[in-house]
Amino acid sequence: MKITNHQQLPEPLYQAIVQQSQAHSVGKADISCTQLIDAPLIAWLWRNYGDSVEEDASVYPVGGTASHRLWALYGSLAHKILEAYQGDGLHVETEAITEVDGFRVSGHLDLLVFPDGTIQDYKFTSAWTVAAAKKDGKIEWERQLNVYRFLLQHDPSLNFAAVRHLQIVAMLRDYGPRHVSEGLKPVEVLDVPLWEDEQVETYIKERVRLHQAAMGKEIPPQCTPEERWANKKGEDKRCDSYCAFGKQQLCPYRE
Numbered sequence: 001m002k003i004t005n006h007q008q009l010p011e012p013l014y015q016a017i018v019q020q021s022q023a024h025s026v027g028k029a030d031i032s033c034t035q036l037i038d039a040p041l042i043a044w045l046w047r048n049y050g051d052s053v054e055e056d057a058s059v060y061p062v063g064g065t066a067s068h069r070l071w072a073l074y075g076s077l078a079h080k081i082l083e084a085y086q087g088d089g090l091h092v093e094t095e096a097i098t099e100v101d102g103f104r105v106s107g108h109l110d111l112l113v114f115p116d117g118t119i120q121d122y123k124f125t126s127a128w129t130v131a132a133a134k135k136d137g138k139i140e141w142e143r144q145l146n147v148y149r150f151l152l153q154h155d156p157s158l159n160f161a162a163v164r165h166l167q168i169v170a171m172l173r174d175y176g177p178r179h180v181s182e183g184l185k186p187v188e189v190l191d192v193p194l195w196e197d198e199q200v201e202t203y204i205k206e207r208v209r210l211h212q213a214a215m216g217k218e219i220p221p222q223c224t225p226e227e228r229w230a231n232k233k234g235e236d237k238r239c240d241s242y243c244a245f246g247k248q249q250l251c252p253y254r255e
């Protein structure tokens, strides 16, 4: 992927985004945790058109307030804080790789690990997202943390103890006075359901199966409505405004 700087971000921010995007390649693994959870079509497009796709370092999506890449960069600040101030008896875990049905799955993590078996994932996110997650849960976080837990406990190089609690530490990037009346705090610690081992393994194996089926030249099925962020108006928000493959006419399902 070529990262452009049409919005003229200051050079250190731009360079950090470029380097961060390169550092998050899958390395020795076949697939990252993020790719595994996401659509097989998107992983296929990365393999086949990753070199030709372009994305600006600071795209402001329609209706959005800031770009994914800038927020991901700000997220790396949280990692630096964790490393510097993790506290006695706690540690930060950064990478795990595990093989599932012949596929090496990797996770690049910023997890704070407690001796009692709690792991916390720190995220910058919006007050709206946190309010919705407190009310209804958030399946994306649930999948991500349970897959991370599986990778940590099955990576033979880590010898990881049993995980008993999963938590998201959500730092509300747009927190302000109006959120006080909504009962929100500037930083919310949210419990995430811990799946049974069998449920995690079944989920990962099914995702591996779908991605393995998309490894050849044949075009995989279209992303699901959930993966396209389809709304009630029939709009595919991700295809229209966020997905670089959709916007650059590289997705075979876009006209």
Ligand code: SF4
Pocket: 039, 041, 042, 045, 222, 223, 227, 228, 236, 238, 239, 243, 245, 246, 247, 251, 252, 253, 254
């Ligand atoms: S444009 Fe839409 S359907 Fe195509 S890869 Fe992107 S999200 Fe999936």
